[in-house]
């Protein structure tokens with residue numbers, strides 16, 4: 001039974017937590033939103049250094065879902081712009097369009113082109129019924145060994161620091177879905193790329209980008225939740241959960257004790273399990289270091305971001321914020337957001353400055369800057385829990401944890417980090433809206 005005198009406590013003020021808090025508070029519910037970081041936004045937050053503005057890598061809203069699009073517009077009002085997608089992938093020393101399009105095949109060395117077509121016609125049909133055990137099987141089945149070897153293998157190994165045979169096939173499905181996004185740009189396998197060769201017409205994918213940084217959505221949601229009476233705490237730690245066999249009876253944060261009617265957890269699962277004495281194994285998150293680079297002159301590339309798979313480059317993706325909006329850089333200058341994935345236990349995480357020299361060299365190698373004198377400043381940001389790591393046996397581990405936590409009947413897991421879900425912001429918005437609606441309906 002729900003107790004309306006007690007608050008609904010939401011842990012984590014990323015997109016999911018902010019959407020839930022806003023919706024519940026607007027419906028007259030008592031809400032407490034608790035965030036461990038020093039501001040709201042989670043993975044959709046923004047860093048500002050003078051005139052230069054950086055999100056966490058590339059961040060923009062896909063607007064394919066009408067309901068989510070109108071929700072975002074309702075919150076942002078007029079404060080956004082629509083941009084056309086323009087993304088790239090760098091391999092074999094060249095830039096190619098991403099999602100892969102037919103022209104990429106003709107841009108490849110002739111031997112690779114022949115091998116890819118041979119595989120398409122004679123090797124891939126034979127693999128149709130092959131059971132997929134891991135990431136490598138998935139890519140080999142849909143793209144063939146040549147594309148696997150020249151791009152997918154190295155990129156995945158470098159990005160996750162996990163071999164493709166140790167990586168679950170869901171990583172391939174989700175990563176391709178996340179990076180392609182628009183279903184009409186079908187290039188989920190070599191056949192689809194070939195089909196586009198003959199049906200080729202320019203497809204455009206549009207995105208929405210908030211004025212002045214991606215964090216505008218969470219800031220607006222938090223403001224509105226507050227106006228409706230929600231209490232929001234940042235820089236706060238959950239010190240303790242008081243548990244009975246069936247419920248989370250209480251929690252202590254910042255020396256305050258609260259008895260929640262419901263607890264919605266969008267934070268790190270390991271943290272929740274530790275607080276609730278539930279064993280957790282095999283569910284780890286990948287962390288990310290951002291090198292936010294201020295460049296003295298405009299950069300001579302027009303993509304918004306590019307994926308870099310080669311083992312000899314330290315970064316996996318570079319974003320040009322000015323291609324989202326010129327307001328993110330100062331006039332006549334430019335910037336680059338360079339992403340290096342790692343784990344908190346790695347040397348790079350402990351000493352990220354040690355990589356700056358290598359990053360400068362690699363930016364020159366890929367033609368983004370000419371010399372290191374082009375760089376004015378490098379700001380480093382560490383992002384914990386950026387991606388759930390989908391190892392081969394993560395589904396069993398996740399199932400076990402969810403089952404153990406399900407004994408707490410007033411606890412709901414939500415969002416990317418809370419559900420160990422490789423998702424996008426529109427998924428988190430949808431998840432938050434649905435969860436809030438269920439709670440409102442249950443009480444009515």
Ligand SMILES: Cc1cc2nc3c(=O)[nH]c(=O)nc-3n(C[C@H](O)[C@H](O)[C@H](O)COP(=O)(O)OP(=O)(O)OC[C@H]3O[C@@H](n4cnc5c(N)ncnc54)[C@H](O)[C@@H]3O)c2cc1C
Nearest residue numbers: 012014015016036042043057059060267268415416424425
């Ligand atoms: C590099 C990168 C680029 C991306 N680009 C895009 C893009 O272009 N488009 C797109 O749609 N999506 C993109 N995404 C995905 C998007 O960022 C996420 O889907 C979305 O931000 C997830 O929001 P969330 O609230 O579900 O989770 P999170 O943002 O992870 O929020 C969880 C919150 O909980 C807090 N927290 C954790 N533990 C605790 C605790 N114990 N106590 C209190 N608080 C806690 C965290 O600090 C965080 O604020 C990208 C992600 C990354 C990493």
